[in-house]
Amino acid sequence: MEVREVGGVFSTLMRKIKNGEFVITGEIEPEKTTNIGEILEAAAKLKGYVVAVNITDNPQGFAYMSGLLPSFLIQEVVGLEVIYQVTCRDRNRLAIFSDLLAAGSVGIRNILALTGDHVVLGDVPQGKPVFDLDAAQLVWMIRRMVDEGVDPAGNPIDNPPKFHVGVAANPNANPLEPEILKLERKVSVGAEFVQTQVVYDIEVAKRFLDDVSYLKVPIIIGICPLKSVKMAKWLDEKCPGISIPKDLMEELIRAKERGGKQAIWEVNIEYFGDFIRELRRTTRAAGVHVMAVGMEELIPPIIERAGLVKEAIDWRTYIVNKISKVILPQK
């Protein structure tokens, strides 16, 4: 397989990956709200602990605030680099291209190119699904924007944007081979990094990393802390392809009986802290993507348990000053 030469490093995320540093990325979900202040506060909690934060694009097909403006403000106001997620569900190639130009114009440098969950899974199932492009075609379009400076039809762009483009993959997929071949296809058109779906079983992560090592693309393994026994059971029973290891489930149940929320959080800190430490020590994973939406407080202790050092910044003072200056109270 041909490995594409990509010119230039445009983002901190990519610089750290290229330097072989183990990266931590986080996730912020703009929801059905105009309270942008809350989104920035959530991002501020991650600053210093994650290299960059993914900003979701109507996840699970739910109709939420667009990710573009939060992405811009999180970079400008919070000072935290973003990975702007773009799905193909709600916009055709013209609309996506327009948003990408806007993103490029304000310094967004990382894109996660996704196909997107189907509209019928979301909370406005009556909408028309677009899927003018799929994730691989979106990667192809972005690479042409960046490398050739053209739109999807080949028309030149004045001052083309600089993006690194990542894609998703699912280590839990069954069957796994078509998933790996699909990833190979995405890499062949220029995907530069991979963020995976959540993995709870470290053996699944290790097997996947081995299986895709031939692609020579940085893999960031997805994890998602478990807020409650209920959430764990729901994921285990209702989410096809995700299974919670028995030991972890039992520990969560014991924790619930022992000490409620605090004890459950301690289980999470221990489990995922050790999970990350093990990944870092024994695999070639490029990092970990922590999907802890609404559980941002868990990230610092997990990262500390994993033996990774928080960047030395006094982010709290920094952010309070910035937010109070730029964002008016929303309520």
Add this chain to the structure above:
Amino acid sequence: MIITTQKPLEEILNYLRPYRKIFIIGCGTCATECQTGGEKQVQEMKEKLEKEGFEVVGTGMIESPCDERLTRKFIRAQRKNGRALDDAEAVLVLACGAGVQVVAELLDKPVFPGLNTHFIGKVERIGRFYERCRACGECVLGETGGICPVTQCAKGLLNGPCGGMADGKCEVGGWTRPCAWVLIYERLKAMGRLDLFKKFRPPRDYSRKAGPGEVVWR
């Protein structure tokens, strides 16, 4: 096969209410196969309308109402043999949307559809019809093991499977239907053609599909 189902009677009655004398036309091809617009259904529709107080002045079958030549021939024959069609105040067509439109183009009177048209599909048996073709005009079946991703993948993806696949099933419909791209993978693997599976397919050119389709070669 063009797969159709009959519209609810109430909807048909709403269309026809301003008129009294009705002519019913059936389709001898797809709608006959679907048992929605065959001779039997035309007869049943006649009885239903008469029960509702309409006067059904005539009925007739066109082998393929979508074929303008056959529909013209039918109209000529009707006029030669009597005045039923000309006497009718409205015409109800039990055919697909193409059939209804051809009849409407050729008759200078109100023409109404009796069926809903769903898709081009396979007939497993009567009452079990499955979509198989979107008529996209750029058939990729030669590269996908004879399984159409445009039709059978819920997202119509050319580079699947997507992340909505679990245990070989599709997220749309709650993981009950097979993922088209897993079917394609299995088929191509059995054929020893996973190279086709890995192939990148660029975005489609929809400019070719702008406006109503026309195929004119003579």
